[in-house]
Amino acid sequence: MGRNTFKGGIHPYDGKDLSKDKPIESFKPGKLLYYPLSQHIGAPAKAIVNKDDRVLRGQMIAEAGGFVSAPIYASVSGVIKGIEKHRVVSGDMVDCIVLENDEKYEEAEPINTAKLEDMSRDDIIGVVGKAGIIGMGGAGFPTHVKLSPKDSDAIEYVIVNCAECEPYLTSDYRKMLEEPDKLIKGLSIEVSLFKNAKGILAVEDNKMDCVELITEKAKEYSNIEVLPLKTKYPQGSERQLIYACTKRKINSKMLPADAGCVVNNVDTVISIYKAVVEGKPLMDRIVTVTGDAINNPKNFEVPVGTIYSELLEAAGGFKTEPKKVISGGPMMGMALFTLDVPVTKASSALLCMTKDDVSEFKQTQCINCGRCAQVCPSRLLPGFVADYADAYDEEMFLKYGGLECVECGSCSYVCPARKHLAQSIKSMRKIQLAKKKK
Numbered sequence: 127m128g129r130n131t132f133k134g135g136i137h138p139y140d141g142k143d144l145s146k147d148k149p150i151e152s153f154k155p156g157k158l159l160y161y162p163l164s165q166h167i168g169a170p171a172k173a174i175v176n177k178d179d180r181v182l183r184g185q186m187i188a189e190a191g192g193f194v195s196a197p198i199y200a201s202v203s204g205v206i207k208g209i210e211k212h213r214v215v216s217g218d219m220v221d222c223i224v225l226e227n228d229e230k231y232e233e234a235e236p237i238n239t240a241k242l243e244d245m246s247r248d249d250i251i252g253v254v255g256k257a258g259i260i261g262m263g264g265a266g267f268p269t270h271v272k273l274s275p276k277d278s279d280a281i282e283y284v285i286v287n288c289a290e291c292e293p294y295l296t297s298d299y300r301k302m303l304e305e306p307d308k309l310i311k312g313l314s315i316e317v318s319l320f321k322n323a324k325g326i327l328a329v330e331d332n333k334m335d336c337v338e339l340i341t342e343k344a345k346e347y348s349n350i351e352v353l354p355l356k357t358k359y360p361q362g363s364e365r366q367l368i369y370a371c372t373k374r375k376i377n378s379k380m381l382p383a384d385a386g387c388v389v390n391n392v393d394t395v396i397s398i399y400k401a402v403v404e405g406k407p408l409m410d411r412i413v414t415v416t417g418d419a420i421n422n423p424k425n426f427e428v429p430v431g432t433i434y435s436e437l438l439e440a441a442g443g444f445k446t447e448p449k450k451v452i453s454g455g456p457m458m459g460m461a462l463f464t465l466d467v468p469v470t471k472a473s474s475a476l477l478c479m480t481k482d483d484v485s486e487f488k489q490t491q492c493i494n495c496g497r498c499a500q501v502c503p504s505r506l507l508p509g510f511v512a513d514y515a516d517a518y519d520e521e522m523f524l525k526y527g528g529l530e531c532v533e534c535g536s537c538s539y540v541c542p543a544r545k546h547l548a549q550s551i552k553s554m555r556k557i558q559l560a561k562k563k564k
């Protein structure tokens with residue numbers, strides 16, 4: 127095994143050809159935008175606007191609800207209609223600020239006007255927090271918290287997750303091609319916060335055009351390296367990425383900082399640049415609208431709060447009635463039963479497929495083939511762990527390392543018995559993690 131990969135993993139059909147050559151288009155949303163107060167891990171944001179208030183694009187409409195939280199900004203100018211329950215990607219009805227778009231796109235004052243060279247470490251982290259930046263690879267952890275580990279001198283690697291290993295997603299790929307300077311400058315700002323750190327841009331080797339481009343752009347930075355990784359799912363999973371880049375292992379009891387690492391996604395790093403250098407808070411998100419059921423797959427820059435159904439329309443609607451619609455990628459995304467849900471800071475894709483492998487095939491008996499164990503990147507025995515989860519045997523689930531699952535879905539993907547292994551393990555993990563929190 128080489129330096130730049132991990133044990134296990136799978137090679138699913140990647141479907142990226144559908145949208146990888148489509149440049150990012152700026153999307154103009156419709157009349158109403160919905161901003162869930164909780165778009166991140168941690169305390170929900172607190173609304174600071176009232177019904178009938180006029181707000182500008184880039185104006186804060188909800189403040190952070192604590193240190194582990196993130197403020198929310200209006201992504202269009204318009205009038206606040208109130209706070210209402212609205213459905214979100216998870217299927218839950220949650221409190222959302224509703225904003226009526228006046229289609230003038232008038233902008234608020236920048237959130238930072240200080241020059242980078244005059245800013246201290248605390249100033250930079252303060253601006254990142256104020257900008258409402260969170261992990262945009264899916265987890266949604268507030269970035270200013272990641273940038274404030276207990277011992278900043280112990281951080282040796284600032285890794286940018288440029289793997290984009292989930293099939294069909296091309297938003298990070300387009301960002302790397304279209305905004306490489308902002309990506310590298312954003313990383314250099316992050317690296318400057320840790321005196322013993324170097325930066326790594328970790329890119330799967332199915333994106334060699336990106337590797338070449340950012341290697342050229344990064345030449346002037348002696349403390350930034352571009353590292354091609356073997357193309358394999360789930361290469362972008364945080365633990366697998368850290369291992370591939372540094373050979374350091376972390377488990378469910380550790381944070382990346384415990385292994386001397388900070389990991390951020392491409393869009394998060396570009397958002398750091400935009401906040402610190404351009405004074406722009408996080409208001410937009412790149413969303414790939416794709417899948418074999420879509421007429422014209424595209425990559426859009428979408429104001430947060432936009433309703434998914436508008437994106438579908440802008441991509442030409444359905445070519446064929448889809449069997450499955452997913453927010454995110456096919457391996458780790460969430461199945462949607464309605465498109466009347468808003469894009470959040472953590473959204474990455476709207477995937478519409480003409481086949482649904484999960485409901486098309488029935489589960490049968492395990493044939494003890496061992497394939498699930500061979501591909502599990504956490505080196506678990508997923509067949510056993512899932513059985514313990516289904517039997518609600520907490521002791522054995524924990525003993526067999528259920529908490530170490532990274533919920534990548536590789537085991538379910540290869541299982542010839544079509545057992546819903548990852549689904550069972552994920553449900554039990556959720557219960558066990560909630561118990562631990564209490």
Ligand code: SF4
Pocket residue numbers: 498501502503504505506508530531532533534535536537538547548551
């Ligand atoms: S057990 Fe978890 S980590 Fe292992 S393959 Fe299945 S989903 Fe992935």
Ligand code: SF4
Pocket residue numbers: 491492493494495496497498499508509540541542543544545547
């Ligand atoms: S892959 Fe499926 S059939 Fe094979 S051992 Fe695992 S659970 Fe059993």
